[in-house]
Amino acid sequence: xxEVIAVAIGVLAASGVWLVLRPRTYQVIMGLxxxxxxxxxxxxxxxxxxxxxxxxxxxxxxxxxxxxxDPLPQALVLxxxxxxxxxxxxxLVVLLASRGLTGTDHVDGxxxxx
Amino acid sequence: xxxxxxxxxxxxxxxxxxxxxxxxxxxxxxQFKARLNLLSSLIGLGIAVTLLMWVRGxxxxxxxxxxxxxxxxxxxxxxxxxxxxxxxxxxxxGVIGVSALLFARARWDGAGASFHALFQIQLMGLYGxxxxxxxxxxxxxxxxxxxxxxxxxxxxSGRARVRAGLHYIAINLFAxxxxxxxxxxxxxxxxxxxxxxxxxxxxxxxxxxxGLLHAGAAILAMAFLVKAGVWPLNFWLVPAYSSASAxxxxxxxxxxxxxxxxxxRLWTLxxxxxxxxxxxxxxxxxxxxxxxxxxxxxxxxxxxxxxxxLAALSILVSAGTLLAxxxxxxxxxxxxxxxxxxxxxxxxxxxxxxxxxxxxxxxxNEAPLDDEEDAIPPPLESLHPPKGINLDDEQKAVIxxxxxxxxxxxxxxxxxxxxxxxxxxxxxxFIGKLNLISALFNPQGLGMPPEQPLSAAGWCxxxxxxxxxxxxxxxxxxxxIQRFWKPEERPSPLLRRYxxxxxxxxxxxxxxxxxxxxxxxxxxxxxAAGLQAPDAYIQAVMSTRPVPGPxxxxxxxx
Numbered sequence: 001x002x003e004v005i006a007v008a009i010g011v012l013a014a015s016g017v018w019l020v021l022r023p024r025t026y027q028v029i030m031g032l033x034x035x036x037x038x039x040x041x042x043x044x045x046x047x048x049x050x051x052x053x054x055x056x057x058x059x060x061x062x063x064x065x066x067x068x069x070d071p072l073p074q075a076l077v078l079x080x081x082x083x084x085x086x087x088x089x090x091x092l093v094v095l096l097a098s099r100g101l102t103g104t105d106h107v108d109g110x111x112x113x114x
Numbered sequence: 115x116x117x118x119x120x121x122x123x124x125x126x127x128x129x130x131x132x133x134x135x136x137x138x139x140x141x142x143x144x145q146f147k148a149r150l151n152l153l154s155s156l157i158g159l160g161i162a163v164t165l166l167m168w169v170r171g172x173x174x175x176x177x178x179x180x181x182x183x184x185x186x187x188x189x190x191x192x193x194x195x196x197x198x199x200x201x202x203x204x205x206x207x208g209v210i211g212v213s214a215l216l217f218a219r220a221r222w223d224g225a226g227a228s229f230h231a232l233f234q235i236q237l238m239g240l241y242g243x244x245x246x247x248x249x250x251x252x253x254x255x256x257x258x259x260x261x262x263x264x265x266x267x268x269x270x271s272g273r274a275r276v277r278a279g280l281h282y283i284a285i286n287l288f289a290x291x292x293x294x295x296x297x298x299x300x301x302x303x304x305x306x307x308x309x310x311x312x313x314x315x316x317x318x319x320x321x322x323x324x325g326l327l328h329a330g331a332a333i334l335a336m337a338f339l340v341k342a343g344v345w346p347l348n349f350w351l352v353p354a355y356s357s358a359s360a361x362x363x364x365x366x367x368x369x370x371x372x373x374x375x376x377x378x379r380l381w382t383l384x385x386x387x388x389x390x391x392x393x394x395x396x397x398x399x400x401x402x403x404x405x406x407x408x409x410x411x412x413x414x415x416x417x418x419x420x421x422x423x424l425a426a427l428s429i430l431v432s433a434g435t436l437l438a439x440x441x442x443x444x445x446x447x448x449x450x451x452x453x454x455x456x457x458x459x460x461x462x463x464x465x466x467x468x469x470x471x472x473x474x475x476x477x478x479n480e481a482p483l484d485d486e487e488d489a490i491p492p493p494l495e496s497l498h499p500p501k502g503i504n505l506d507d508e509q510k511a512v513i514x515x516x517x518x519x520x521x522x523x524x525x526x527x528x529x530x531x532x533x534x535x536x537x538x539x540x541x542x543x544f545i546g547k548l549n550l551i552s553a554l555f556n557p558q559g560l561g562m563p564p565e566q567p568l569s570a571a572g573w574c575x576x577x578x579x580x581x582x583x584x585x586x587x588x589x590x591x592x593x594x595i596q597r598f599w600k601p602e603e604r605p606s607p608l609l610r611r612y613x614x615x616x617x618x619x620x621x622x623x624x625x626x627x628x629x630x631x632x633x634x635x636x637x638x639x640x641x642a643a644g645l646q647a648p649d650a651y652i653q654a655v656m657s658t659r660p661v662p663g664p665x666x667x668x669x670x671x672x
Binding site: 094108 | 271
């Protein structure tokens with residue numbers, strides 16, 4: 001399972017970085033989205049990966065980390081998701097404003113001279 | 115003591131509540147919002163000064179205030195901590211906030227929607243970032259201040275701002291991802307996010323995990339260094355700061371210091387002398403990063419033509435100086451750097467405000483400056499007076515001309531700003547730089563022979579400090595000649611009272627710092643001593659117990 005998660009994070013981060021380096025604003029925003037998905041998975045995996053452990057408190061199960069997954073990374077991921085979602089929305093607005101003001105979707109606001 | 119501890123949370127709550135109230139009030143009540151904003155900022159400044167005085171009044175060990183917002187004990191709950199460093203930066207933020215706001219009241223606050231609410235949220239993020247003692251909480255406050263800064267940077271709109279804003283947002287979103295990766299790795303290795311607890315856990319990390327720990331810390335540092343403006347992560351800074359509206363740029367003068375604060379705080383806590391195998395990890399990178407930043411900024415400042423660009427590059431000069439001197443990890447040098455930080459931040463804030471007033475007076479027939487790039491410097495002949503102009507005193511045409519008070523004010527303020535930023539006597543910039551150089555040569559204090567001769571990096575820093583001052587001197591001299599002496603028949607600019615007050619205030623503070631430098635120097639030396647010996651900080655955080663509630667009394671006090 002570790003390998004699958006590691007490959008998934010790697011693919012997301014690599015595609016994200018590649019897209020961020022592209023010249024179109026839409027590609028940049030998709031790249032930042034993919035990157036934040038990769039980061040979220042990464043935070044989640046930092047609490048160590050287990051199969052069959054309880055995520056929330058259940059009657060009859062002793063309340064320690066041997067029987068439950070680490071809840072803190074889940075809380076961190078939740079915060080990170082909310083923040084990155086809001087920032088993506090804001091970036092979209094700026095992207096549209098830039099498109100409207102410059103008439104191009106190039107990140108520099110003008111096409112490169114041939 | 116107990117009410118003082120309650121006051122620690124006030125700098126975060128006050129702007130939050132003010133911003134919430136202002137969002138409920140419609141845009142047509144702008145005057146009321148402006149007054150509310152000013153009142154709240156002044157109260158915030160008052161609280162910050164009270165906290166500063168309290169910290170200063172206590173002894174070294176008792177001067178750390180801890181507040182538990184969720185009433186959970188330290189490693190589990192979020193903690194707010196007030197120490198010498200936070201109190202100093204809180205006060206600086208308060209002063210700069212009030213000055214920027216006074217300036218904005220004259221005309222800028224009407225240039226777009228929700229300026230006042232965003233302004234308060236920005237202050238909340240800044241105050242929170244300086245107070246928090248939890249890594250993830252630091253991330254949240256960084257996002258709060260960044261979110262507000264995106265809005266403020268775009269305030270006034272226009273092509274240049276949107277373009278610079280796009281780059282600014284993209285790089286900061288990327289840096290936030292790095293922040294999360296770094297924080298997650300530190301959590302994965304140590305199992306805690308509380309900074310004091312991290313400092314306790316790091317010496318105990320297994321040898322096999324140490325590489326992962328260092329990688330995490332380095333990725334985290336990248337996120338901070340982007341904000342601190344270290345080369346080569348600072349190409350976003352100059353376009354963003356020089357295209358922002360004047361009060362916003364002035365407020366942003368403190369933003370690079372947030373990155374520096376985070377580096378200083380975490381580095382001194384996590385990789386202090388007691389960190390075992392990780393002691394002083396990454397210190398030389400801070401030094402070299404700072405030196406390169408300083409060198410590149412000093413060269414670029416020579417090419418700057420616009421005053422806003424000059425100011426933005428001066429921010430980079432100051433960021434490079436600070437990073438390099440902090441990276442040596444010597445108490446005397448860090449203390450001197452903090453004094454330099456205070457003086458240069460105030461002066462840069464004033465310069466950003468002044469830049470707008472000076473550029474406003476450019477008359478229409480002068481060559482317009484391109485938004486984006488600096489033009490090639492004008493040829494030297496353009497400095498010679500055109501034929502027919504009377505420069506001869508004998509002809510008595512020039513004598514008796516009254517310099518309008520506005521030009522006199524702008525000129526004197528410009529000279530004061532330039533002296534402060536270049537670091538020339540007699541103002542506090544000189545005291546700051548002199549202290550830096552003196553601390554480099556005498557790390558044990560004056561009169562005590564240094565244990566070892568100054569390292570090559572130390573010599574580089576001394577040379578670059580002097581050379582960057584020289585470069586700034588040339589750049590400021592040239593811009594001053596072009597703006598104040600060259601133009602003829604220029605109508606003197608219209609200044610509003612609100613626009614002069616903050617500049618007088620900021621420069622007055624700097625002059626006060628020049629005359630009464632000793633109290634602040636003593637304070638920053640205490641700060642640095644506290645940072646180099648983080649035991650008191652860790653002890654204060656870890657020993658704070660939650661307040662017993664009415665129902666949990668029996669559980670908490672067995």
